[in-house]
Structure formats: C-alpha cells, structure tokens
Amino acid sequence: MIGERKVICVDMDEVIADALGEHLSRYNRDFNASLTAEELKGQWLSDYVPVEQQATVIDYLHSEDFFAVLQVLPDAQRVLRRLQDRYEVYIATAAMQVPNSFSAKFKWLEKHFPFISPSRIVFCGDKSILRGDYLIDDNPRQLRLFRGEGILFTAPANLEVTGFRRVDNWLDVERMFLS
Amino acid sequence: MIGERKVICVDMDEVIADALGEHLSRYNRDFNASLTAEELKGQWLSDYVPVEQQATVIDYLHSEDFFAVLQVLPDAQRVLRRLQDRYEVYIATAAMQVPNSFSAKFKWLEKHFPFISPSRIVFCGDKSILRGDYLIDDNPRQLRLFRGEGILFTAPANLEVTGFRRVDNWLDVERMFLS
Numbered sequence: 001m002i003g004e005r006k007v008i009c010v011d012m013d014e015v016i017a018d019a020l021g022e023h024l025s026r027y028n029r030d031f032n033a034s035l036t037a038e039e040l041k042g043q044w045l046s047d048y049v050p051v052e053q054q055a056t057v058i059d060y061l062h063s064e065d066f067f068a069v070l071q072v073l074p075d076a077q078r079v080l081r082r083l084q085d086r087y088e089v090y091i092a093t094a095a096m097q098v099p100n101s102f103s104a105k106f107k108w109l110e111k112h113f114p115f116i117s118p119s120r121i122v123f124c125g126d127k128s129i130l131r132g133d134y135l136i137d138d139n140p141r142q143l144r145l146f147r148g149e150g151i152l153f154t155a156p157a158n159l160e161v162t163g164f165r166r167v168d169n170w171l172d173v174e175r176m177f178l179s
Numbered sequence: 180m181i182g183e184r185k186v187i188c189v190d191m192d193e194v195i196a197d198a199l200g201e202h203l204s205r206y207n208r209d210f211n212a213s214l215t216a217e218e219l220k221g222q223w224l225s226d227y228v229p230v231e232q233q234a235t236v237i238d239y240l241h242s243e244d245f246f247a248v249l250q251v252l253p254d255a256q257r258v259l260r261r262l263q264d265r266y267e268v269y270i271a272t273a274a275m276q277v278p279n280s281f282s283a284k285f286k287w288l289e290k291h292f293p294f295i296s297p298s299r300i301v302f303c304g305d306k307s308i309l310r311g312d313y314l315i316d317d318n319p320r321q322l323r324l325f326r327g328e329g330i331l332f333t334a335p336a337n338l339e340v341t342g343f344r345r346v347d348n349w350l351d352v353e354r355m356f357l358s
Binding site for chain 2: 007009090095097102107117119121122123124128129131132147
C-alpha cells in the first residue's frame with residue numbers, strides 16, 4: 001500500500017530492558033563479586049563464570065521475579081514514543097524459551113511502556129514469523145531469521161558481530177529512524 | 180526463495196481448542212441450563228445471555244483454569260502433524276487480550292500438541308504482524324488484518340461472514356492443503 005507506515009519490531013532483553021544488569025547484580029550479590037559488563041566482552045555471563053557457578057546463573061532467568069525488576073535502558077521510553085508517531089512499532093520478545101516469564105514481561109511493559117498497546121506486543125520463538133520492515137535486536141541469530149532488515153543493538157555478547165547496521169543505544173536509534 | 184515452504188498460521192480458540200464448548204459447559208452448570216452451540220447462531224455467548232448473566236460469562240475467560248481444560252477439536256492433532264511435513268506451521272493466538280492465559284495456553288499446547296516446537300508458538304495481539312501465507316482463524320477481524328490469505332474456520336459466531344475461503348472442520352483443512 002503506498003504511503004503505508006513502516007513496521008519496526010523491537011526486542012526486549014538488552015534492547016529496552018537491562019537484563020544483563022540484573023544478571024550481574026544477582027551474580028555479584030550471590031558470589032560476592034564485582035563483575036562488570038565490560039569484562040564479559042563477547043561472552044554470555046553463563047559462559048564466562050566458572051562451571052560450578054553456571055547453574056545458579058542460568059536459574060536467574062527462571063526466577064519468577066527476574067523480569068519484573070529490570071531497569072529500562074536509557075532513552076528507550078522517549079525514543080519509542082517518538083517512533084510511534086512515524087512507524088508501526090511492535091515489541092517482539094522470544095519469550096517461549098522461558099515460559100514462566102510471560103506474565104512478568106507483560107506487566108513490565110504495562111508499567112514502563114504504558115503507551116504501547118497490548119495489541120502491539122508479540123511473544124514468539126523464532127522471529128522469522130514477524131512481518132516487519134526492521135527488527136532491532138541484540139541477537140544475531142534472530143536478526144538472520146528475520147525477513148526485513150535486522151538492526152543490531154550493541155550488547156557485550158555481540159561486539160564482534162558484523163553484517164548488520166549497528167546501533168549502540170537509543171540515541172543511535174533516534175538518529176537512524178527519526179532524523 | 181524458490182521452493183521455500185509456505186507458512187500456515189493457526190489460531191487456537193475455536194480452531195484447535197474448544198473454548199466455546201467449555202463456555203457452554205460452565206454456563207449450563209452455573210445457570211442450570213442446556214444451551215447448545217447451535218442456539219447461538221451468529222452471536223457470542225456473552226451477547227446471547229440475559230444482561231444479568233453477562234459478567235459471569237465474561238469472567239470464565241479470566242479464570243486461571245479455563246484454558247487448561249479445553250478439549251481438542253476433532254482431527255486437529257492428526258492434520259496439524261501432517262501439515263508440518265509440507266508447511267511451516269505456527270500456532271498464533273491473540274493472547275494479549277487475556278494476559279493471565281499465557282501459561283495455561285502454553286501448557287495446553289505442550290500437552291496436546293507436543294510435536295509443535297515452542298519456537299513455533301506466537302502470542303500476539305494484532306495478527307497483521309504475522310508473516311505467513313495462510314492464517315486459519317475463526318475471527319474475521321483478525322483475518323482482515325492478516326496480510327496473507329485468511330481461511331475462515333467455521334464457528335457459531337461467523338456463520339454469516341463471507342469473503343474468505345471457509346473450512347468447517349479439520350477434515351476440510353486436510354482437503355484444502357494436503358490433497
């Protein structure tokens with residue numbers, strides 16, 4: 001349809017929600033450590049920590065309250081609100097990997113992004129099912145599955161990844177889509 | 180991509196899960212009635228019943244156990260399994276209207292359709308976001324939003340609807356896609 005607005009799909013974890021920050025905070029509390037995101041360069045926390053700590057770290061994701069307490073990444077609210085004026089914006093998260101996260105993720109979005117309609121929220125597995133022009137995601141596997149243009153949102157685990165336009169933060173998103 | 184398999188999206192309620200049957204069963208129990216699907220022709224149960232009963236009927240959907248106990252519609256398992264041999268099959272349900280249904284719907288699919296990977300399950304609001312060739316759904320509003328071909332699955336509330344290819348049951352789906 002001529003003049004139809006473009007569709008932007010936006011991932012949750014590490015893109016609008018600081019899941020890594022909460023992972024680190026729990027890890028540092030449980031193991032009396034002071035690990036930072038910078039030290040992880042290119043690795044998931046569960047791959048970085050000693051093998052005897054891995055089960056604990058993986059369990060963070062499955063705790064009922066994990067998703068409820070995540071911080072919002074800087075400028076995500078303001079820029080997403082602005083994007084809605086010019087694009088059809090959907091939040092698309094691969095929630096099927098952690099089925100007990102559904103309610104917490106939904107409530108988190110209601111709390112921090114009340115201006116996004118529930119009809120624009122998608123819990124999926126494989127992001128190839130999304131009909132969108134752009135997907136902003138930190139996960140290169142999902143970006144490759146997606147059929148529109150994948151935009152890589154920088155996270156410690158993807159610093160070495162190439163082949164996508166990259167944004168480091170929401171100010172970069174704002175420049176890319178709204179300037 | 181030449182030779183790529185077509186994508187079929189399949190709705191849950193009234194297409195693979197007998198939500199209406201459970202609605203009627205609860206209604207008949209609570210109001211000592213013997214209402215059947217046939218008597219509803221063209222109306223939702225909540226529109227059909229006297230106004231003083233509407234709140235009760237609408238609340239059925241929000242009860243924690245509603246989705247857990249739904250029956251599977253005849254032939255849905257066998258035909259969906261066969262469809263997977265020739266198509267990319269996704270289950271796509273508008274779960275965002277009833278956020279406390281997420282877990283029950285996921286568990287119901289695990290129980291009755293264990294051969295469908297969690298990566299092929301989508302909880303969405305508006306089905307315009309699905310990138311699929313076909314959507315099999317009983318809701319004409321969702322079929323109009325969808326960008327592929329909408330296939331109307333017969334339910335009492337859609338008997339008068341035209342403008343779509345129609346299937347009355349899973350044997351019809353089998354004939355349409357597998358013969």
